[in-house]
Amino acid sequence: xxxxxxxxxxxxxxxxxxxxxxxxxxxxxxxxxxxxxxxxxxxxxxxxxxxxxxxxxxxxxxxxxxxxxxxxxxxxxxxxxxxxxxxxxxxxxxxxxxxxxxxxxxxxxxxxxxxxxxxxxxxxxxxxxxxxxxxxxxxxxxxxxxxxxxxxxxxxxxxxxxxxxxxxxxxxxxxxxxxxxxxxxxxxxxxxxxxxxxxxxxxxxxxxxxxxxxxxxxxxxxxxxxxxxxxxxxxxxxxxxxxxxxxxxxxxxxxxxxxxxxxxxxxxxxxxxxxxxxxxxxxxxxxxxxxxxxxxxxxxxxxxxxxxxxxxxxxxxxxxxxxxx
Amino acid sequence: xxxxxxxxxxxxxxxxxxxxxxxxxxxxxxxxxxxxxxxxxxxxxxxxxxxxxxxxxxxxxxxxxxxxxxxxxxxxxxxxxxxxxxxxxxxxxxxxxxxxxxxxxxxxxxxxxxxxxxxxxxxxxxxxxxxxxxxxxxxxxxxxxxxxxxxxxxxxxxxxxxxxxxxxxxxxxxxxxxxxxxxxxxxxxxxxxxxxxxxxxxxxxxxxxxxxxxxxxxxxxxxxxxxxxxxxxxxxxxxxxxxxxxxxxxxxxxxxxxxxxxxxxxxxxxxxxxxxxxxxxxxxxxxxxxxxxxxxxxxxxxxxxxxxxxxxxxxxxxxxxxxxxxxxxxxxxx
Numbered sequence: 001x002x003x004x005x006x007x008x009x010x011x012x013x014x015x016x017x018x019x020x021x022x023x024x025x026x027x028x029x030x031x032x033x034x035x036x037x038x039x040x041x042x043x044x045x046x047x048x049x050x051x052x053x054x055x056x057x058x059x060x061x062x063x064x065x066x067x068x069x070x071x072x073x074x075x076x077x078x079x080x081x082x083x084x085x086x087x088x089x090x091x092x093x094x095x096x097x098x099x100x101x102x103x104x105x106x107x108x109x110x111x112x113x114x115x116x117x118x119x120x121x122x123x124x125x126x127x128x129x130x131x132x133x134x135x136x137x138x139x140x141x142x143x144x145x146x147x148x149x150x151x152x153x154x155x156x157x158x159x160x161x162x163x164x165x166x167x168x169x170x171x172x173x174x175x176x177x178x179x180x181x182x183x184x185x186x187x188x189x190x191x192x193x194x195x196x197x198x199x200x201x202x203x204x205x206x207x208x209x210x211x212x213x214x215x216x217x218x219x220x221x222x223x224x225x226x227x228x229x230x231x232x233x234x235x236x237x238x239x240x241x242x243x244x245x246x247x248x249x250x251x252x253x254x255x256x257x258x259x260x261x262x263x264x265x266x267x268x269x270x271x272x273x274x275x276x277x278x279x280x281x282x283x284x285x286x287x288x289x290x291x292x293x294x295x296x297x298x299x300x301x302x303x304x305x306x307x308x309x310x311x312x313x314x315x316x317x318x319x320x321x322x323x324x325x
Numbered sequence: 326x327x328x329x330x331x332x333x334x335x336x337x338x339x340x341x342x343x344x345x346x347x348x349x350x351x352x353x354x355x356x357x358x359x360x361x362x363x364x365x366x367x368x369x370x371x372x373x374x375x376x377x378x379x380x381x382x383x384x385x386x387x388x389x390x391x392x393x394x395x396x397x398x399x400x401x402x403x404x405x406x407x408x409x410x411x412x413x414x415x416x417x418x419x420x421x422x423x424x425x426x427x428x429x430x431x432x433x434x435x436x437x438x439x440x441x442x443x444x445x446x447x448x449x450x451x452x453x454x455x456x457x458x459x460x461x462x463x464x465x466x467x468x469x470x471x472x473x474x475x476x477x478x479x480x481x482x483x484x485x486x487x488x489x490x491x492x493x494x495x496x497x498x499x500x501x502x503x504x505x506x507x508x509x510x511x512x513x514x515x516x517x518x519x520x521x522x523x524x525x526x527x528x529x530x531x532x533x534x535x536x537x538x539x540x541x542x543x544x545x546x547x548x549x550x551x552x553x554x555x556x557x558x559x560x561x562x563x564x565x566x567x568x569x570x571x572x573x574x575x576x577x578x579x580x581x582x583x584x585x586x587x588x589x590x591x592x593x594x595x596x597x598x599x600x601x602x603x604x605x606x607x608x609x610x611x612x613x614x615x616x617x618x619x620x621x622x623x624x625x626x627x628x629x630x631x632x633x634x635x636x637x638x639x640x641x642x643x644x645x646x647x648x649x650x651x652x653x654x655x656x657x658x659x
Contacts, residue, residue, distance in 0.1 A: 051466055057496060062455045062489025069395075069459020072444060073467075077459075092449055097456070101445065106428035107651040108439040110659065141652050165654040 004184040007177040009151035010040050010116075013158035014078065016188045018048045021076060024162060026053045028063060028080030037082060038118055038177055060086050064093035064115065068101065071111045078162055084119035084171060085128025098167040099142030113168070114161045120173035120212055121262060121309045127299040130174070132211075132263035137169045138240035138272075144168045144193055145240040149176065149214035151184050153237055156191030164193060173211045196243035198250065202232035205319050206250040208273055209260040210236040213292075213310065217260050220315035229323060239269045244276045251277055255286040256322045260315055265293040287325035290318045329611050330545050334552070336385075338613045344385050344544055345604055345614065346622055348377040351402040352601055353626050354411055357634060358418050358433070362579045366638065367418045371434040373401040375574035376506050378600035380476070381406055382544030383504050383569070386551035387474055393464075395444040395457035395475040398434030399506065399573075403476060408441035411629050415637035422643040429643050442471075450481040454490035454503065461499035461564075472500040472558040474551075479568070480511025482525050488532075491566065495533035498563035502554045505566070506541060508573035513586040529566035541569025542600045545607075572598065 004012065017024045026041055026048075032055035035042030045053040056063050060081060067077035081087050087094060094115065102110040121130040137145045146161055146168055148154035154172070161168040199214060200221050207217040214235045221231035232250050236242060251257050257277055259270040270291045277289050292310045300308045331341045351373050358370040373380065380402025384394070389407055396403045401414065413425050420429035426437050427445070437445025444460065446453045457475035464471050481487065482505050494501045505525045509516045522528055529536025537554075540546045547569055554565035572595040576583040583592070608614035 057489070057492055059485075059489035059492065061486055062458070062493055065452060065455025065486060065490065066459035066462065066493060069444070069456035069461075069473075070463050071459075072456070073460055073463030075463055092447075092452060093455065096447055096449060097452055100447070102653070103651045104427050104430050104435070104447075105437055105439070105445040105651075106430065109437070109445055110654065144653075165659055 001183040002186050003181040004151045005178045005181050006148070006151045006154045006172070007038060007040055009155040009184050010158055010172060011042060011044070012184070012186070013155040014041065014044060015047065017159055017162045018044065018052060020188070023074055024052070024076045024078060025070065026078045026080075027056050029056060029058055029082045031055060031080050036080065038174070040080070040116070040172070060089035061093050064090040064098060064113075067113045068093065068097050068111055071113050072109055076112050076114070076162060078114045078116060081115060081117040083125070083129040084117040084133055085131045087117065087133065094169075095140040095143070099140050102166070103142060110165055111167050112165045114158070114164070114170055115167070116170045116172065118172050118174045118177070120175055121299065121305055122175040122212065124302040124305065125174065126301050131299050132261070134169070134171055134239050135263055135268035138269060142166065143240060144238065145171065146193060146238050147171045147173070147211045148237060149173075149211055149235050151182050153191050153197070155184050156189050157193065157237060159188060160190045160193050163190070168193070171211070175212050191237070194238045194241045194243055196246040197235045197237055198232065198246065199235045200231065200233040202230040202254065204230045204254055205256040205258065205322055206232045206234060206247070206254045207258050207260060207315060207319065208234045208236065208247055210239055210269070211262060213260045213262050216310065216312040217315055219312040220319065223312065223316055224319055229319065231319060242269070242273065242276070244280070247273065247277065248280050251281050252284045255284055257289045258292060258315060258318045258322060259289065260292040260310060262294060262310060264296045265291065266296045268293070287322040290322055292318050331611070334545060334549055336545075336548070340385070341608060342613060344381050345608055346626070347405050348381045348402060348544065348601055348604065349622065350411065350626050350629075351377045351380070351405055353623070353630055354414055355401060357630050359579065361418065361634070367433070368420070369433055370418075370579040371398045371577070372573070372575040373399045375572040375595065375600065376508060376541065377402045378544040378604060379504070379506050379541035379547050379569035379571050382547030383474070383476075383551040386548045386555060387472065391471040393442045393444060393457070393460045393471060393473045395453040395460070395473065396436050396446065397450065397453065397477045397481065398446075399478070400436065400476055404436045404438070404443055407443050409436070409438055409443065412633040412636055413438070415633040416640060419637045419640065420642070421637055421640040422647070423640050428647070451477055451484035451486040453477070454486050455493075458490045458494045458499060458501055461494065461501040462497065465497070465499055470559050472502055472555055474502045474504070476504045476506055478511065479505050479507040479509070479516065479525050480514065480519055482528065483519060491532040491534070491564070494564040498561065500558035501564040502551060502558060503564065503566050504551070505568045506571050507568050508571045510573055510577070512577040512581065513583075524568060526566060526568040532564075532566070534564045534566055536566040536568065538568045538570065541571035542598060542603060544600070544604060572600075574599065
């Protein structure tokens with residue numbers, strides 16, 4: 001076992017799959033010699049050559065469009081979108097093309113593409129760098145959307161994503177890239193897509209989160225414990241499809257839930273989870289299911305970030321509101 | 326005796342007759358589609374009429390057993406040359422379950438047929454260009470000899486994907502042949518309101534590839550240029566941009582009335598220069614085709630179209646529940 005940061009675990013996963021499968025290709029802006037702006041692809045071009053790990057021109061739509069073409073020839077492209085807000089330039093290629101190859105060809109073609117991209121707030125990058133756009137992606141049938149919260153999951157989920165036969169959006173929260181290390185096996189392993197992880201067991205309330213908000217939720221749970229509130233914390237790991245079974249099982253036990261997302265409140269993953277809970281477990285609820293989210297504004301400038309982003313105190317407040325309902 | 330133009334190009338009499346037959350099939354299928362549309366039997370038509378010479382001339386210069394095509398919605402001539410059948414096209418027109426393009430899931434003109442190496446296409450224009458570039462990159466990496474042939478209208482050459490795709494192809498010297506079928510209208514918007522450069526072919530220079538303008542009304546001229554482009558591509562000399570000047574003889578689609586933005590004289594003039602008529606005249610001048618042979622050819626095509634229409638009309642629609650299929654891989658499936 002090795003101690004790895006999340007970025008190291010991601011590089012390790014890419015390296016593992018480049019070794020395992022010669023059809024895997026890694027490319028994007030600055031991913032070659034430079035090793036990526038966050039160093040996610042560091043050393044990969046040197047090890048696997050310029051044919052399999054390469055720089056593209058600065059052209060997001062072209063990068064994803066070309067990935068679709070490559071995938072029709074049996075390749076497994078793993079393109080990088082340098083910051084996830086830049087995916088708007090490639091939205092047609094992602095949602096109009098890659099996501100629909102299987103559907104519109106009646107199953108004759110499919111697009112096993114894994115689009116990796118950094119996103120997320122708290123590192124003083126403003127709008128379009130930090131935006132949480134997973135809700136937009138999750139609304140597109142044909143795509144899967146994966147968001148790891150720790151180095152171990154990042155490696156296992158990324159390997160699973162690359163092996164997946166449908167297009168996967170793999171979102172890497174920038175704040176988690178180097179915030180901590182943990183033990184990650186050096187050998188290959190997978191974490192199944194579509195399976196949530198109960199990070200902390202509890203009996204009084206369920207906190208449902210993903211990405212960086214898993215850590216805020218765990219911190220909130222620790223604080224709540226001091227006040228004898230025993231919170232269960234679920235890390236979704238995949239937001240499309242959502243592991244509704246794990247959520248319902250937990251809510252049936254705790255009878256209360258708070259859904260936490262870093263994204264704005266409107267539409268989104270949290271709203272979808274609230275709906276699932278009320279449809280499947282309303283008679284088990286002791287209180288309305290509450291949400292902790294960012295406000296419905298454009299992702300703000302650096303000085304406003306700490307106030308704008310949801311934090312563990314917001315989670316504690318909502319959890320207490322639920323308990324005291 | 327001096328060689329004829331087609332012989333100079335290495336085309337046998339048999340081959341040019343075959344080209345003519347394919348052009349004629351495209352035209353006749355298209356005309357039938359309009360009739361079916363006006364009779365209320367099929368929902369939509371988007372025509373190839375006037376562009377068959379460019380489409381068929383180009384396709385016959387390719388290796389139809391190995392090359393890939395990423396066509397656009399007018400390319401009935403291209404897909405017929407690549408092996409799509411008349412029946413396949415009517416199944417698409419009627420949106421029946423057996424339609425090999427999409428199983429009736431897309432509009433007519435959204436061609437795609439894996440077994441004939443025709444990439445599935447989408448509705449926003451020019452999205453096929455980066456796909457074709459990806460296919461070419463795959464071919465280059467795997468050291469295969471195929472080329473990737475992609476077509477679009479001149480209006481589509483204004484999309485960002487045109488720039489992004491061709492630039493990448495130019496940087497990596499990929500075996501891509503891009504043919505712009507310039508019919509001078511993007512639905513209703515004329516060329517001088519669409520393209521700032523003098524020609525579309527001029528744009529090739531900025532992508533590091535030659536750009537040729539060719540008379541798209543003459544299949545032999547187009548054949549010559551595409552043949553040369555293919556040789557360049559397989560010799561590792563990189564991509565080529567071809568602008569074929571064509572005419573759109575019909576309205577944009579069955580839902581459009583082009584007399585709203587085109588003069589009667591202009592439409593009449595185009596019809597006098599119909600590429601099918603001109604090629605027929607050429608073949609007759611050369612003694613390759615006779616009136617009798619042409620009549621027999623038309624009869625054969627009409628019979629084929631009648632059979633295909635009847636078959637497609639009677640074929641079952643997809644079940645509504647089929648709409649739930651092929652969104653994600655089946656458990657354990659590819």
